[in-house]
Amino acid sequence: MIKRVLSTKKTDDLINELSKIHGLLVFHQSGGCCDGSSPMCFPRSEFRVGSRDIYLGNISSQPFFMSEDQFEYWKHTQLIIDVVDGKGGMFSLEGPTGKRFLTRSRVYEENEINELLKNPPQIASNLSNIEGLKTTVN
Amino acid sequence: MDDVKPFIYPGDDGSKLKPGSRYENFIGGDWTKPKTGNYFENISPTSGKVICEIPRSNADDVNLALDAAHKAAPGWGKTGPAERSNILLKIADVIEQNAEKLSLAETLDNGKPIREPMAADIPLTVDHFRYFAGAIRAQEGTIGNIDGMQSGGGNSAQGMMAYHYPEPLGVVGQIIPWNFPILMAAWKLAPALAAGNAVVLKPAEQTPYSICVLMELIADLLPPGVVNVVQGYGVEAGKPLASSNRVKKIGFTGETTTGRLILQYASENLIPVTLELGGKSPNIFFKDIMNGGDEYLSRCVEGFLHAYFNQGEVCTCPSRAVVHEDIYEPFMEMVKKRVSVLNCGDPFDLNTQVGAQASSEQFDKIMSYLDVGKQEGASVIFGGEKRQMDGAYSNGYYVEPTAFKGDNSMRIFQEEIFGPVVSVTTFKDEAEAISIANDTLYGLGAGVWSKDANICYRMGRAIEAGRVWVNCYHSYPAHAAFGGYKNSGIGRETHKMMLNHYQQTKNVLVSYAEVPDGFF
Numbered sequence: 132m133i134k135r136v137l138s139t140k141k142t143d144d145l146i147n148e149l150s151k152i153h154g155l156l157v158f159h160q161s162g163g164c165c166d167g168s169s170p171m172c173f174p175r176s177e178f179r180v181g182s183r184d185i186y187l188g189n190i191s192s193q194p195f196f197m198s199e200d201q202f203e204y205w206k207h208t209q210l211i212i213d214v215v216d217g218k219g220g221m222f223s224l225e226g227p228t229g230k231r232f233l234t235r236s237r238v239y240e241e242n243e244i245n246e247l248l249k250n251p252p253q254i255a256s257n258l259s260n261i262e263g264l265k266t267t268v269n
Numbered sequence: 270m271d272d273v274k275p276f277i278y279p280g281d282d283g284s285k286l287k288p289g290s291r292y293e294n295f296i297g298g299d300w301t302k303p304k305t306g307n308y309f310e311n312i313s314p315t316s317g318k319v320i321c322e323i324p325r326s327n328a329d330d331v332n333l334a335l336d337a338a339h340k341a342a343p344g345w346g347k348t349g350p351a352e353r354s355n356i357l358l359k360i361a362d363v364i365e366q367n368a369e370k371l372s373l374a375e376t377l378d379n380g381k382p383i384r385e386p387m388a389a390d391i392p393l394t395v396d397h398f399r400y401f402a403g404a405i406r407a408q409e410g411t412i413g414n415i416d417g418m419q420s421g422g423g424n425s426a427q428g429m430m431a432y433h434y435p436e437p438l439g440v441v442g443q444i445i446p447w448n449f450p451i452l453m454a455a456w457k458l459a460p461a462l463a464a465g466n467a468v469v470l471k472p473a474e475q476t477p478y479s480i481c482v483l484m485e486l487i488a489d490l491l492p493p494g495v496v497n498v499v500q501g502y503g504v505e506a507g508k509p510l511a512s513s514n515r516v517k518k519i520g521f522t523g524e525t526t527t528g529r530l531i532l533q534y535a536s537e538n539l540i541p542v543t544l545e546l547g548g549k550s551p552n553i554f555f556k557d558i559m560n561g562g563d564e565y566l567s568r569c570v571e572g573f574l575h576a577y578f579n580q581g582e583v584c585t586c587p588s589r590a591v592v593h594e595d596i597y598e599p600f601m602e603m604v605k606k607r608v609s610v611l612n613c614g615d616p617f618d619l620n621t622q623v624g625a626q627a628s629s630e631q632f633d634k635i636m637s638y639l640d641v642g643k644q645e646g647a648s649v650i651f652g653g654e655k656r657q658m659d660g661a662y663s664n665g666y667y668v669e670p671t672a673f674k675g676d677n678s679m680r681i682f683q684e685e686i687f688g689p690v691v692s693v694t695t696f697k698d699e700a701e702a703i704s705i706a707n708d709t710l711y712g713l714g715a716g717v718w719s720k721d722a723n724i725c726y727r728m729g730r731a732i733e734a735g736r737v738w739v740n741c742y743h744s745y746p747a748h749a750a751f752g753g754y755k756n757s758g759i760g761r762e763t764h765k766m767m768l769n770h771y772q773q774t775k776n777v778l779v780s781y782a783e784v785p786d787g788f789f
Contacts, residue, residue, distance in 0.1 A: 144767060157527045162710065164547025164584040165446045165473075167685050169523035179533055186457070198525070200710055200756075204683040208641065217630025218309070219475045221503040221527040222511075226474070227325070231630045235637050237678070238644040242770065 133243050134209065135252065138190035141214040142232065146172075146191040155263045156224070158190065160197040160210070160234065170195070170212055170232045171223040182268040186199040187239045192237050194261050199254065207244060208236040278316070278661065279377045282588065287540040291322040292481040294330055294500055297337030298493025302331045303501070311472035311478050314380035314625040314632075315616045317664030323477040326501035328509035334469045334497035338440040340751045341494030350405045353463055357402035360487045365395045367486055369597075373617070374479040375451055378627030380666065381579055382616045386451075392746060396456040397763070399748065400747035403731045404765040405463035410434045415778070427430040427782030436770040437465030438517035442510045444503075444531075446522040447473035448582040448687075451483055457520045458496065458764050464771040469497045469516070471507045471746040475628045485712070487769045503527075507697050514538045518771065521545070522584070525756055543760030543770050545584060545753060547685045548713030551706040552576070552587035553696075553728065555719035559596050568740070569718045573691070575742040577611065577623050577670045581689040582631070583712030587742055589682055591705050594695040601672075601693070601776035606649055609629075609669050613656060616665075625665045626688060635688030638681060639671065642692070647675030650693065677705050685711070705733045712754030735761070 138146070149157055155175035161167050171178075175193075185202040187195045190212055197205065217231040225232060239247065255266045279286035291308060293300040303324035311320045324330070345353075364371060372386035374508055381390075397731050413431035419553070443457040451474060463761065472480045477500045484498055499506050511519050512534040521531050522545040535542045558569045576587045603637065609673050616624035626632045632655075639653055652671030668727040672691045673681055682692045696702040706715060719725050719740075729737045735752045744758075750764035 140633070159529075160526040161526035162547075162684060163524040163528070164545075164685050164687060165523045167547050167687065171526045172529075173530070178530055181529070201525075203677070204710070205680060207645075208680060215630055215633040215660070216629060217633070218502065219473065219628065219630060221523055222530060226502040226504045229635075233630065233633055233637060236641045236644070238641075240369055244522045261715075268309065 132210065132250065133239070133246055135187040135247070136190055136195045136210040136212065138212045139214065142212045143191045144232055145214050145225060145228070145232070146193055147240050148228070150193070153224055156193040157264065158193060158195040158212070159184070160195070160201065162198070166219055166221050168234060169220055169223065170234050171221065172225055172232060173222065174224070176265065178254045178265075180266045181255065182266045184255045184257055184266075185252045186258055187252060193265065196255060202252070206247075208238050211235040211237060276373060276383050276619065278617055279373050284373070286370050286377070286482070288321050288377070288478065292324070292478070292500070294326055294334065295484045295496070295498040296330070296334045296486065297340070297497065298488065298491075301333065303327070304333070306563055309474070309502075311378070313377050314438060314627050315377065315631075315665045316661055320377060320478050322453060323474070324500045326499050326506040330499050330501070330515065331469065331506055331509040334499045335440065335513060337494035337497050338469050339515065341492055342437070342439050345467055345492060346439065346465040348465065350408065353465060354402040354406045356490055357398045357459060359490050361395045361398035361402070363486050363490065364391065364398070364483070364590070368392070371451060371479065371482060374482040374744070376616050376624070378476045378478040378628050379447065379450060380616060382621040382624035383619075384621065385579060387619070390449055390452045394452050397452075397455045397459045397747050401459040401463040401761040401768075404768060408435060408765070408768060417687040430779050430781070432779065433766070434775040434777070435464070436775045438771060438773055439466060440516055441466045441518045441520065442513065442516040442770065443468055443470045443520045444507050444511065444523065445470060445472050445480070447475040448584070450476040450479045453522055454480055454483070458490055460677055460762075460767040461520070461771045462495065464768050467495050467773055469499060469510055471499055471501070471510050474500070475500050497613050507581050512537075516540065518542065520770075528758070541770070543762075545754060545760070545762065546758045546760040547584045548707045548711035548734070548753065548757045549683060549685055550585050550587050550714035550716070550734065551589045551591050551709075552716035553591045553702050553706060553718065553731070554593060554596070554600060555717075555721065555724055556593040556595050557561060557720055558718050561597065561720045565720070566603070570600070570607050572716060572718055572742050573604050574607055574611075576691045577689045578743050580626050580668070581622055582627055582687050583743070584685075585736065585743070586685070586687070587716050588686060588691055589677070590691050590693040591702055592693060592695050594697055597695050600784050601650065604672070611670060613667070613670070615662065623670060623689060625662075625667055631687065632668065635668050635686055635690065638684070638686040638690065642673045642675065642679065642681040642690075645675065645679045645681065647673035647679055647681055649690065650674055652689070677708055683709060699727065703728065707733045710756045713757040714738065
């Protein structure tokens with residue numbers, strides 16, 4: 132099964148560090164200006180995922196979402212969540228660590244896209260097996 | 270401009286600006302240490318060198334600022350418009366008198382070439398305070414004559430008047446972005462203060478310094494607690510402000526996920542929010558521009574290059590150029606020629622046109638998009654790489670002005686790269702131009718270039734964006750409303766209608782009847 136989102140070793144380490152402090156986490160891919168295009172990391176109990184947000188998979192056991200309309204423009208690319216030096220990131224939990232999550236991307240090959248089409252991603256409100264996940268409807 | 274003496278890197282011998290080694294929060298009219306005693310280092314993106322230390326505040330500091338704001342708000346809200354207006358005018362004067370100092374601070378903190386704050390950020394800030402000083406003097410409530418309305422019941426409709434008073438909200442929170450640290454603060458502060466609110470303001474942690482220089486200059490002009498500045502990381506200081514039940518409104522400029530989170534907090538507190546969340550603005554060049562004369566055509570080429578203003582770190586960056594297919598080759602030749610002579614030198618030299626990206630992580634993000642564009646099969650027209658500077662600037666964050674040729678379905682056409690990167694595509698006819706322009710999640714800005722008034726009118730109305738520039742771009746005069754359609758946000762800044770976003774309407778419904786209604 133082809134993954135829609137991956138993480139680097141540095142990312143796994145940072146997620147482990149953050150989850151020790153904050154418990155269960157959720158990622159949401161941002162768009163727009165300033166820190167837009169950054170993956171935002173929040174305590175899972177705090178950020179309500181949109182009911183129609185697309186679930187791309189897990190990185191280090193933490194679920195990763197993107198808004199439905201944004202996914203339409205991003206779906207031909209695999210996301211590789213990396214870590215770079217920096218600060219900011221608005222309310223994303225890694226801000227004070229001096230590290231930032233960064234979304235890198237790989238464009239899928241045609242055969243991969245065909246396979247992905249056979250396995251459409253789920254929307255958040257249809258998920259039942261993610262502990263502690265809150266959406267705007269459930 | 271060759272005879273202009275270059276500005277000097279702040280802190281160096283002879284510079285007009287000497288940054289302090291450490292700054293504090295500005296709370297209740299005093300420079301106040303963060304309660305934890307923690308600070309972080311603020312780096313200049315021009316050089317990678319430390320500028321100063323900045324408080325790493327948390328919820329305790331935010332609450333202290335909210336205490337000060339709540340103490341100040343009732344008195345400030347009751348001052349007459351003339352008094353508030355005069356204070357805003359004095360603020361404008363002081364900023365104007367210190368334009369060089371503030372420009373140096375802005376370039377040091379943000380990386381933009383010094384000619385930009387000198388020509389744009391600071392003069393626009395001055396004008397913004399003056400505009401809202403005038404707007405509040407001219408603002409009137411309304412009076413409605415309700416006489417004769419049956420819904421009033423009985424006789425009470427005889428001599429019934431509805432008086433509408435604009436009243437301040439009270440204490441408001443504002444979260445400021447890092448691309449125009451002083452100007453974006455002014456966009457939010459001026460209307461909030463004019464309307465009679467007290468403010469707690471959280472600057473971006475990437476650019477916390479220049480606002481300290483601003484506050485040093487204007488601190489004495491405002492009653493204590495009317496403006497409070499709390500520095501720190503978004504998650505530690507911005508979040509307690511955005512989620513506080515002690516603010517009556519949040520003004521935010523940033524990105525979509527945080528915009529959603531701020532709306533979630535606001536839904537708990539039942540408060541209004543204004544959001545400016547960016548865009549992916551199309552800049553559309555029609556065929557007839559080639560026949561508009563040399564000067565006009567040169568203006569159009571310049572219109573393309575507006576994408577490199579502020580290194581592309583503008584919410585309305587014209588980052589999608591949509592060019593008629595018949596003129597693509599000659600027009601892009603002219604663009605290439607103009608880009609090849611861009612001055613990308615010392616950010617503190619007044620001749621420099623393109624400076625540094627605002628932070629290392631922003632630089633990394635732009636590089637990741639250059640990679641995506643190449644993978645997606647877009648062709649590099651020019652640029653496409655990191656820009657290595659020499660000497661003192663060798664560790665700064667610089668990117669080559671870049672243009673890709675591709676199509677609108679590519680991610681580089683759909684996401685705000687927030688860097689000096691233009692994605693170029695072509696169109697056949699007006700319908701296709703509209704279709705490309707509107708095939709985006711966002712709707713903040715757009716540009717239309719044509720001398721055909723009817724094309725300009727139709728395009729201006731058909732593009733789903735809050736601001737359509739026609740035969741111009743990147744003008745931000747006060748009194749022209751600015752804000753987004755679609756995912757680009759909620760609310761309109763830089764216009765007197767922003768006062769409404771910082772006020773609530775009090776209706777006093779008065780009967781002048783002197784006999785019973787006859788209901789009971």
